Amino acid sequence: MLIYVIRRIAQSAAAILILLTLLFVVLNVLPGDAALLAGDLRMAKNEEVIANIRAKWGLDKPLHIRYLTYMGNLLRCDLGTSYRTSNKVIDLIIPKLFSTIKIVITAFIAAVIVGIFLGFMAALYRGTLIDVILMIIAILGISMPRFWLGLMLMYYFAVIHNFLPASGTGDGSFLFIILPALTLSIPMIALIARTTRSAVLDEINHDHVRTARAKGLSNSAVNIKHIFRNSLLSIITIVGLQLGTVFANTVVVEKVFAWPGIGDLVVNSIFKRDIPAIQGCILVFALCFILINLFVDILYAFLDPRISYS
């Protein structure tokens, strides 16, 4: 078990290292002269100005030196300096990340509670109208692009009925979080409900469930202790995967609701060609995804002692 955990951590570290290297090479080698892009000086062909900019950002040094400097700075949690605002990238990212985490956590908690509840209900009442309606909602939820879902929710709740704010953060009250969080959570609810339903259906016909009923246990005891607990494994897997991708999905949702998070930051940085900021944001997205997956895998190993991970 310990060996499995250590190997899994090493794998994640390797993935992060290779990702960093690829990102550095791709962003620094391909787009031509970063100094020109940084200064946006294609118009002013002043060699001296360009040379100054290169020297300022260290772009006059050879690539391998720049790579080592970048990696060395990363170890000190320094993601570089923005070409545009001259602020430290880490100072740009942290408040935005905090803002994103607010909607992600709200969406995630809502999705887990509602998704598991609906899936469980659909399985217990399988074949009935409740089941059919829930499963139609589930397949629609998976097929709908998040940004359109967000626009429709905005249209319904803010434009037609006018009881929720349409976009922005306003005075920071919880009302502004509801619509972006709802947009993020509906597709998750759909997926979690589908997985829960099939996991519970797998469990419901097992012998141990029949035995539990035969020895006279109450319905709720059988449902919770024998069915729900055993179907939890596959539910946790899908829930973990969802939490990993939900950070990536904030990119479009934040654009819809003008939410000042990290997704908003990365899109703006792409427009401004602010390479250190792009690098920093993509690193944060990938880190969230990789670390969450690592955590879920380790949790899985602890929860399922039947499988050997040597």
Place this chain on the structure above:
Amino acid sequence: MIKKIKKNPQLTIGLFITVIVIFAAVFAPLIAPYDPIDDANLLNSLESPGSEFKLGTDRQGRDIFSRIIFGARISLSIGIITQIINTFIGVSLGLIAGYAGGKIDDLIMNITNIMLSIPPLILALAIMAVLGPGLINIFIALGFTLWTYTCRVTRAQTLSIKKKEYISAARAIGASNFRIIFKHILPNIIGPVLVIATFGVASAILIESSLSFLGIGAQPPTPSWGTMLSNGRDYIWTAPWIMIYPGIAIVMTILGLNLMGDGIRDYLDPHKKG
């Protein structure tokens, strides 16, 4: 075979929707009443849906219905072309990894696992950040990022087929590696690969519309569904039809492809029907 398809409502509905979308894309100039780009007339700006413009017009006075019909061309060509490239890369790497084994297998699978550790939308964003906005760049960004799943499945299938007796038999009568791969392994993995490719077309279309919505994909005046929605956001208070109808087009297309994917899977493997 028709009986089998009839018993499979998912496949029937999915196929029906997909055929409609393909039909719209192929015969777009015949179906659309107006030109999607050139028929702009500011006198018709922001007309609500009615007899002249079935689904209304946008800010520039262009017919939304015509733009949606032409948008099907962009979405489908992105979905299908990038998926052909991805399937080719995925199947080739998967076959090599599974058949060769050893260090080559380790190398290919490590690359695949690292690619899988980054969400596809973020990977595409990173590539678009380098290449800059534009439709052609989307083909590149999506053509080389969505092959990982195909590669994993192809490798797993190849590994299990490689151990079958008929492969040993083929080798015993002196068949070359090339012949074994193309005559004996490849035909047996086409089914699962086709299912993944169908879902892959759907996810490529979704990612393209997301990138275009963010403004780093197809650029105006190209009638991409994502770009249309991005414009529609600004008119949500005054002209909601601009963002409602292109969205319905995306949902129907994705739904059709997903149902078809589910349907093909059940058709090929009736035991797994859940």
